[in-house]
Amino acid sequence: MSLKNKNIVVTGGSRGIGRAISHIFASKGGRVTVVYKSNEEAALATLRSLDGHGHTLQKCDVTNPGEVEELFEKCSAKIGSLDIVINNAGIGYHHPVDKASYEEWQKAWKEVLAANLVGPANVAFQAAQWMIRQGHGKIINVTSRGAFRGEPDQPAYGASKAGLNSLTQSLAHKLASYGIFVGAVAPGFVETDMAYSRLQGASGEIIKAQSPMNRVATPEEVAQAVYLMARANQWMTGGIFDVNGASYFRT
Ligand code: NAP
Numbered sequence: 001m002s003l004k005n006k007n008i009v010v011t012g013g014s015r016g017i018g019r020a021i022s023h024i025f026a027s028k029g030g031r032v033t034v035v036y037k038s039n040e041e042a043a044l045a046t047l048r049s050l051d052g053h054g055h056t057l058q059k060c061d062v063t064n065p066g067e068v069e070e071l072f073e074k075c076s077a078k079i080g081s082l083d084i085v086i087n088n089a090g091i092g093y094h095h096p097v098d099k100a101s102y103e104e105w106q107k108a109w110k111e112v113l114a115a116n117l118v119g120p121a122n123v124a125f126q127a128a129q130w131m132i133r134q135g136h137g138k139i140i141n142v143t144s145r146g147a148f149r150g151e152p153d154q155p156a157y158g159a160s161k162a163g164l165n166s167l168t169q170s171l172a173h174k175l176a177s178y179g180i181f182v183g184a185v186a187p188g189f190v191e192t193d194m195a196y197s198r199l200q201g202a203s204g205e206i207i208k209a210q211s212p213m214n215r216v217a218t219p220e221e222v223a224q225a226v227y228l229m230a231r232a233n234q235w236m237t238g239g240i241f242d243v244n245g246a247s248y249f250r251t
Pocket of ligand 1: 013042087144194
């Protein structure tokens with residue numbers, strides 16, 4: 001599939017996996033809209049590093065429904081078609097049930113579900129309206145191995161990603177007759193800011209040893225999987241790609 005003149009929106013494109021996704025889609029000829037929340041410097045660095053022309057930057061907090069609506073209004077004024085939307089933005093932090101206060105627990109569930117599930121649902125809603133009108137499009141959600149394996153210290157994170165997998169499948173079924181593909185990529189640990197503290201020292205060694213390759217993924221490896229999914233045929237809609245270096249198998 002040629003990406004020449006295709007428009008791709010990447011949430012969380014300023015850093016980590018989203019930056020690598022922006023790179024690979026731009027290197028294949030696509031025009032990328034890099035969406036970020038607040039880190040303008042990183043977002044600009046991503047934008048400047050992209051191959052090709054016609055890429056843009058948009059500031060949007062996906063937890064804010066009005067900003068999500070505005071994002072797609074701005075995109076529609078700039079780009080003709082909306083070909084691929086990648087729901088990559090996400091957050092995660094510790095709130096273990098045996099240590100967190102009730103207040104911290106409430107905060108984590110509210111914030112993490114807002115960023116990792118409700119936000120992507122609103123992005124998917126806005127993208128779907130546009131894609132239904134044009135009769136084609138792909139939505140790819142970045143979920144996590146944690147959806148299947150559990151996240152003992154970050155339960156809201158695991159639940160948010162399991163919810164996003166479920167949303168992927170519901171939308172894949174609902175939108176197939178409109179020519180719209182919906183899929184998910186579920187990485188294990190990846191070398192990014194999000195995982196940085198957990199990958200240090202002894203805990204990092206334990207995490208790396210979960211894979212027989214004794215390491216975690218690079219952002220580029222996950223981006224390649226997203227690109228692979230973007231090239232998948234329509235019959236693969238609803239699929240969830242595991243990208244975890246054989247660190248966890250689901251049956
Ligand atoms: P990261 O390095 O922490 O980057 C997070 C990105 O998401 C940044 O671009 C950030 O924007 C953006 N973001 C966060 N909250 C947002 C919001 N409310 N609205 C819009 N953008 C927001 O994270 P990452 O490791 O690349 O993770 C990317 C995705 O992969 C996430 O969905 C994550 O859950 C998933 N994942 C990561 C790992 C891992 O080990 N790293 C494993 C499995 C799945 P700013 O730069 O403006 O802050």
